[in-house]
Amino acid sequence: MCEENLKHTTIDTEITPLSAEVISSYLGDGDGWGPVAVYEQIDSTNLELKRRGASGATPGTVILAESQTQGRGRLGRNFFSPRGSGIYCSILLAPTDKTEEIVLITTAAAVAVCRGIEAVTGKKVEVKWVNDIYLNGKKICGILTEAMTNSTTGEIDGIVLGIGINCNAVFPEELQEIAGNLRCKDGTAVERNRLVAEILKELSSLKTMIQTRSFLSEYKERSMLLGKWVTILQEPESRYRAIDIAENGALVLEDPHGKLRWLSTGEVSVRITE
Ligand code: BTN
Numbered sequence: 062m063c064e065e066n067l068k069h070t071t072i073d074t075e076i077t078p079l080s081a082e083v084i085s086s087y088l089g090d091g092d093g094w095g096p097v098a099v100y101e102q103i104d105s106t107n108l109e110l111k112r113r114g115a116s117g118a119t120p121g122t123v124i125l126a127e128s129q130t131q132g133r134g135r136l137g138r139n140f141f142s143p144r145g146s147g148i149y150c151s152i153l154l155a156p157t158d159k160t161e162e163i164v165l166i167t168t169a170a171a172v173a174v175c176r177g178i179e180a181v182t183g184k185k186v187e188v189k190w191v192n193d194i195y196l197n198g199k200k201i202c203g204i205l206t207e208a209m210t211n212s213t214t215g216e217i218d219g220i221v222l223g224i225g226i227n228c229n230a231v232f233p234e235e236l237q238e239i240a241g242n243l244r245c246k247d248g249t250a251v252e253r254n255r256l257v258a259e260i261l262k263e264l265s266s267l268k269t270m271i272q273t274r275s276f277l278s279e280y281k282e283r284s285m286l287l288g289k290w291v292t293i294l295q296e297p298e299s300r301y302r303a304i305d306i307a308e309n310g311a312l313v314l315e316d317p318h319g320k321l322r323w324l325s326t327g328e329v330s331v332r333i334t335e
Pocket of ligand 1: 104105106107108129131134135136138140148149151152192202203204205222223225226255295
């Protein structure tokens with residue numbers, strides 16, 4: 062990787078390149094991930110994994126990129142993905158025939174990512190329903206889970222779990238208020254290969270976490286919404302208190318009159334108002 066290029070988009074100049082070999086060396090044989098491929102630049106690791114899935118890639122395949130030209134976020138948003146300054150990673154999971162499980166995959170994966178981050182950086186991170194991870198009030202990670210639908214049969218052939226983590230990015234002005242970087246407790250840059258491996262290790266138990274809902278209590282403990290008044294961005298006049306995360310991963314809201322509402326599709330965003 063060209064060091065000169067890195068200087069313009071990252072805080073640190075000494076960034077260890079992402080490496081499939083290094084990541085694999087951190088993983089145990091029993092973790093079940095691979096093959097792992099690293100791209101210098103790609104449109105989107107989620108899109109690439111869908112393309113690979115359509116041509117026979119197997120569950121467990123992991124794609125990483127040093128930069129993305131069309132990094133995708135939830136609700137059609139972009140995910141800022143400059144060169145060498147983050148982790149842009151997509152993982153192919155076995156298909157599920159229940160589309161409602163996608164919210165559970167996202168929420169369980171969020172817990173796995175938080176655990177990986179804490180193991181590597183020593184920093185305590187929080188979750189904002191449904192798919193965002195925050196450090197010190199700023200978003201440092203987003204998760205985008207997408208079904209891979211077979212164009213001929215219409216069936217779901219696999220699930221693409223996309224994880225984007227900001228490590229050392231210099232953000233454009235419009236993102237500076239909301240986006241942050243993950244750094245280690247001593248202020249040094251995150252060792253990205255190790256972080257990817259730790260997250261993959263945590264994700265090894267994703268299926269069990271979802272089946273047993275064992276992640277839910279931790280998701281709630283890490284939630285930055287529970288107990289707070291929130292508004293649904295798509296309904297600017299709305300006012301609710303976020304009171305729980307349901308067994309199906311839905312955010313449970315209570316309006317000022319005590320009426321409950323469940324947000325489960327993930328097609329909305331909420332913002333804390335108090
Ligand atoms: C969000 O913030 O709404 C979700 C962001 C998800 C970004 C990751 S980066 C790797 C993968 N490839 C993409 O195009 N998106 C996800």
